[in-house]
Amino acid sequence: MNKGKKANAMNIAIVGAAGAFGRWFTAFFQREMSAQILAHDPALTDSVSIEHIVREADVLLFCTPTRHSTAIIEQFVQASKAVVREQPALWLDITSIKSAPIQAMKQSDAEVVGLHPMCAAPSAPTMRGKVMIVCRERLHHWQSWFEHFLATLQAEILELPVARHDPLMAQIQGVVHASAIAQALQIGALPESAEQLWALRSPAYALSQASIGRILRSNAAIYQDIQFDNVYVQDALRGYIAQLQHLVDLLEQGDETARQQWRQHFDLAAEKLGATYCEQQHQQFEQLSCLLSDLAEPEDLILHLHSDRPGALRELLQIFEQQQLNLRSIHSARQLDGRVLFRIGLEQARSNAVVQSALRQIQQQGLATLVSTSRSAPVQS
Numbered sequence: 001m002n003k004g005k006k007a008n009a010m011n012i013a014i015v016g017a018a019g020a021f022g023r024w025f026t027a028f029f030q031r032e033m034s035a036q037i038l039a040h041d042p043a044l045t046d047s048v049s050i051e052h053i054v055r056e057a058d059v060l061l062f063c064t065p066t067r068h069s070t071a072i073i074e075q076f077v078q079a080s081k082a083v084v085r086e087q088p089a090l091w092l093d094i095t096s097i098k099s100a101p102i103q104a105m106k107q108s109d110a111e112v113v114g115l116h117p118m119c120a121a122p123s124a125p126t127m128r129g130k131v132m133i134v135c136r137e138r139l140h141h142w143q144s145w146f147e148h149f150l151a152t153l154q155a156e157i158l159e160l161p162v163a164r165h166d167p168l169m170a171q172i173q174g175v176v177h178a179s180a181i182a183q184a185l186q187i188g189a190l191p192e193s194a195e196q197l198w199a200l201r202s203p204a205y206a207l208s209q210a211s212i213g214r215i216l217r218s219n220a221a222i223y224q225d226i227q228f229d230n231v232y233v234q235d236a237l238r239g240y241i242a243q244l245q246h247l248v249d250l251l252e253q254g255d256e257t258a259r260q261q262w263r264q265h266f267d268l269a270a271e272k273l274g275a276t277y278c279e280q281q282h283q284q285f286e287q288l289s290c291l292l293s294d295l296a297e298p299e300d301l302i303l304h305l306h307s308d309r310p311g312a313l314r315e316l317l318q319i320f321e322q323q324q325l326n327l328r329s330i331h332s333a334r335q336l337d338g339r340v341l342f343r344i345g346l347e348q349a350r351s352n353a354v355v356q357s358a359l360r361q362i363q364q365q366g367l368a369t370l371v372s373t374s375r376s377a378p379v380q381s
């Protein structure tokens with residue numbers, strides 16, 4: 001913990017507090033770390049001034065649009081020059097590009113760490129199961145508080161030198177996002193609708209469509225900024241186009257030699273990624289594919305268990321057991337509001353009289369509420 005400060009006395013400034021991540025981190029710091037939040041955002045009527053923040057905030061977190069982050073940080077640096085602090089503040093940012101914002105933050109006297117959550121603002125109270133990239137630039141006084149923050153966040157932490165962040169994100173984000181747009185437009189050019197193609201899906205197509213749909217219904221400005229402002233994206237896309245072009249050239253050539261070369265290319269691709277890695281990803285694919293099949297089941301029941309304690313699920317399952325109802329699948333996920341929802345697949349249809357009787361019993365005993373069937377509300381994990 002930062003010397004002389006109790007966790008519950010801390011002032012944390014969230015710059016971009018009205019945005020998706022700004023709201024998520026505001027709630028996180030209030031709930032999990034008992035912090036007092038200084039919210040700054042032009043979208044707020046009661047936005048705390050920059051001057052007040054650089055004077056009073058112990059920690060600053062920039063959750064601002066990538067495109068404008070460096071200029072916004074520079075405003076804070078400028079204002080901070082007029083303030084003499086007993087000990088430095090800690091400045092953090094979560095922009096999707098790390099090089100320029102970190103350079104800008106380092107122009108202040110603050111300690112500086114760049115963060116990059118590799119996910120949209122979660123629908124859960126912590127970042128458990130998600131990856132958070134951490135670029136430690138200048139961290140001394142704030143080290144133990146920062147470790148406590150990371151532990152509370154519960155994310156999978158990946159430490160990265162800032163110089164490697166943007167080149168690697170050109171592949172992980174730049175190529176993946178551009179390819180999603182290109183594939184969607186290619187599908188859109190076909191006479192059949194996306195739904196008609198979906199009906200013909202392979203598991204690989206289903207998983208890639210899930211990723212494309214996710215990107216296309218998200219905040220376009222974030223994706224636009226990553227394409228235009230990560231200077232490494234252009235080269236990564238050119239490299240990708242060259243790989244595709246080579247494959248097209250082989251098809252054009254079309255003879256036995258081209259087939260052999262194509263085969264060598266396939267083997268080389270597997271060799272480059274490594275046998276162990278390919279096997280792990282193959283296993284992951286199998287798991288996701290099973291999960292997708294379960295989640296596609298429209299008859300599944302979604303139940304909110306009233307009691308969040310050991311044994312509560314057993315009591316619920318006992319009712320299914322007593323009624324001789326066999327479970328096909330069960331998945332659970334904690335929601336942002338803290339509720340745990342269970343998604344239960346039964347071998348019997350929901351309209352089955354025995355299922356209906358079990359549901360009545362569950363409700364009468366006050367064990368759980370039927371939130372809906374999965375058709376209208378999938379459990380998010």
Ligand SMILES: NC(=O)c1ccc[n+]([C@@H]2O[C@H](COP(=O)([O-])OP(=O)(O)OC[C@H]3O[C@@H](n4cnc5c(N)ncnc54)[C@H](O)[C@@H]3O)[C@@H](O)[C@H]2O)c1
Nearest residue numbers: 016018019020021041043063064065066095096117119120
């Ligand atoms: N959403 C994601 O998937 C995701 C994931 C990881 C990182 N990020 C990064 O996190 C940052 C925030 O993302 P988001 O999804 O919360 O975006 P958002 O658009 O929902 O929020 C951005 C907020 O910044 C505010 N803002 C604009 N100009 C400002 C200024 N001059 N001063 C203060 N605030 C200002 C906006 O009013 C808005 O409320 C972006 O840099 C984004 O790239 C986003």
Ligand SMILES: O=C(O)C(=O)C[C@]1(C(=O)O)C=C[C@@H](O)C=C1
Nearest residue numbers: 096117118119120173214218222
């Ligand atoms: O939608 C998600 O969960 C994301 O992963 C969002 C995503 C991405 O698609 O790369 C978008 C921008 C951020 O920089 C990090 C992650």
